[in-house]
Amino acid sequence: MxxxxxxxxxxxxxxxxxxxxxxxxxxxxxxxxxxxxxxxxxxxxxxxxxxxxxxxxxxxxxxxxxAGMIDTHVHLRDPGHPHRETFGTGTSAAAVGGITTVLEMPSGIPAVADAKSWHYKNDVVGPKAYVDFGLYGGAGHTNTAQIAEQAAAGAIAFKSFMNAPGPGADPGFDTRALPDDTSFLAAMKAIAATGRVAVVHAESDSICGCLAALMKTRGRNDLRAHAESRPPVAEEEAVARAIRLAGAAGSRLSIAHISTGAAVEQVRRAKARGQDVTAEACPHHLFHTLSNSEHLGPYAKVNPPLRDHDDVTALWAGLADGTIDYIGTDHAPYTIEDKDKGWSDIWSAPSGVHGLESVLPALLTAVNDGQLSLPQLTRVISQRASQVFGLHSKGHLREGSDxxxxxxxxxxxxVIDPSGQHSVSRSAAKLWAGxxxxxxxxxxxxxxxxxxxxxxxxxxxxxxxxxxxxxxx
Known part of the structure; x- marks a missing residue:
C-alpha cells in the first residue's frame, strides 16, 4: 500500500x-x-x-x-438540561468508556418530532461531539404524519413508548408516546414505509398506571413499590402486543431494554417464526437486581425496573443464544438534587441511571468471569448494532470500515469511581460506584x-x- x-x-x-x-x-x-x-x-x-x-x-x-462499541441508546440531555449532561460531556464520557458511536434518543427540548427539530438538534450537538453519533426520530400519536420527513432528514431509527406521558415529562413527550393500539399500528405502518427500525419501550400503560395509583393509595413510597407498580407482566404483555402489531404493520421492531425472561422468550419465538424482531439489553439489568440495589433507593430507580435473579439469568441466556442482539446503556443521567427527592417519596424522583463509563469495564469483567467470550462481546456491542441500524461502515474490524x-x-x-468520570452529573452515578x-x-x-x-x-x-x-x- x-x-x-x-x-x-x-x-x-x-x-x-x-x-x-x-x-x-x-x-x-x-x-x-x-x-x-x-x-x-x-x-x-x-x-x-x-x-x-x-x-x-x-x-x-x-x-x-x-471494534469500538456502538451504544444504541443514550439520552445526552442536549438541548434542554445541561446541568444533567451535554453532548460534549456525554460524548467525552463515551470516548473514555470505549464507545465510538452513540445513537441519541429524540428526547430534549425541543423534542425531535419532525424534520425541522431533527435538523435543529443536529446543528446544536454536532459541534460538541467527540465520537460519531446518530439521531433518532420520534414516533408518537401526534406526529405520525412527520415520520417520513424525519427518515428523509437522516433519522437513524424511531423511538416510541407504549406509555402516556407521566408527571414531570418534558414537553413533546406525546411525539414519542403510543399508548393505544390504534396509534401504535398507525405509527408502525408509517415506520415500515421508511425501512427504519421501530425501537419500542414496551410496558403496559394501563397496568403501570393502575398499580402506581394503588401503591400511592397504600402510602408506599419506596423503591420496591416503584418496581411492583411495573411488574414483569406489564413488560411481557406489552412486548407480546408490540410484536403482534408490528407484524401486522410489516415494520421492523426492536424491543428496548428488555428485562424479563418471559419477554426474552417472546422475542425468541418471534425470531423462530421469521419475524424481523430484535432486542436490546442494558448493563443495569444484566448486572444488578432489585434486591442487591434496594439500599440505593432512588439511585437504582429505572424503567423498566431492576428485576430478580431469574430474570437476570434469562437475559444472559438470551445474549448467549443470540435472542438479545445488542447492548445499549440507556445512559439517562440525573443530578443528586433530582434523585434525592426519592428518599422520602420514590414517585418524585426521575427514572434513569448513568452507564457510558461503566458498561465496558463491567462486560470485560464478565468475560474474565467466563460469562461470555470476547467474540461474543464484540457481536453484542458492535456487530449486531451495525447490522440492525444499517451502519455498515461501523462496528467491524475489516478492510474498508471506519x-x-x-x-x-x-x-x-x-474499581468504578464516579468522581473521576466525565458526565456532568457523575456524583449521582451511585449504582455502579465501588x-x-x-x-x-x-x-x-x-x-x-x-x-x-x-x-x-x-x-x-x-x-x-x-x-x-x-x-x-
Missing amino acids: GASRNALVVAGGRVVLPDRIIDADLLVQDGKIAGIREHAARGTTEPALPATPNSQTVDAHGLMVM ADFILVDMDRLG RATRGSVVATYVRGTLVAEDGELRGQPGHGQLVRPEGRP
Missing part, C-alpha cells in the same frame, strides 16, 4: 473478530481500516504491515484490539484518531460526525 496522509499501524495486538481472536496487525489509512495481517501467516513477530515515512506505529503488544477501535487490557484491575473490575479500555480511536487514553480525553469537540443508515445488509 502506498503512503498516506494519515496512516497508523497498530502492531502486535490480538484482534477480536466476531468468530475468533487472531494475532494480527491493523493498518489504518485516512480513517479507514486498510488491512489486517495475521502474524502466523508470516511466522514472525515483526510488523506485517510496515510503517511508511508518513505513518505512526502504536504498540499493542499484550492488548486486545476490538477505523473505530479500542485497545483493551484484559488484566487491568480497577464495583471491582478486571479488564479496561486503555485507548479509543474514532476513524483512526485517538480520542481517549488511560481514562483521559485526547480528542477534540467536533471530531464526531453524524452517521445515517446505509441501508440493509
